Amino acid sequence: MALIDCPDCGHRVSPRAPTCPNCGAPIAAAGRATDQRLVTPxxxxxxxxxxxxxxxxxxxxxxxxxxxxxxxxxxxxxxxx
Ligand SMILES: [Zn+2]
The missing domain is CATH 1.20.5 (Single alpha-helices involved in coiled-coils or other helix-helix interfaces)
Structure with a gap:
């Protein structure tokens, strides 16, 4: 599983993490949105x-x-x- 850059601070975080451990910005929401577009209607x-x-x-x-x-x-x- 590839790490993604936090949209707020650029910290490398897991796309499955609910929030960035560095700044607390929501991560999973953005990751899930892109996943859902591919998998679910x-x-x-x-x-x-x-x-x-x-x-x-x-x-x-x-x-x-x-x-x-x-x-x-x-x-x-x-x-x-
Ligand atoms: Zn962050």
Whole structure:
């Protein structure tokens, strides 16, 4: 893990340190912001994911209910014989 320069005093600190041990400037916030841009989607992406799940979820429930109904019918026909 490479050390980064403190934005305030230039002290070499770990990017995972919450604050600079030399001057106390916040370090992890800046480091995490750049990491999150690469790994996780932004707020817009998160909203799109939630909206997509909200739109798709009823269809998943309907599909499961449909499959459950078919299974119930299959069991009823199988036991009727
Ligand atoms: Zn510092």
């Amino acid at each position: 932004g707020l817009l992406g998160r909203l799109a994911t939630v909206l997509g799940a909200w739109l798709v979820f009823p269809w998943v429930v309907r599909l499961l209910a449909f499959l459950a109904g078919i299974a119930l019918l299959a069991v009823m026909f199988a036991t009727a014989r």
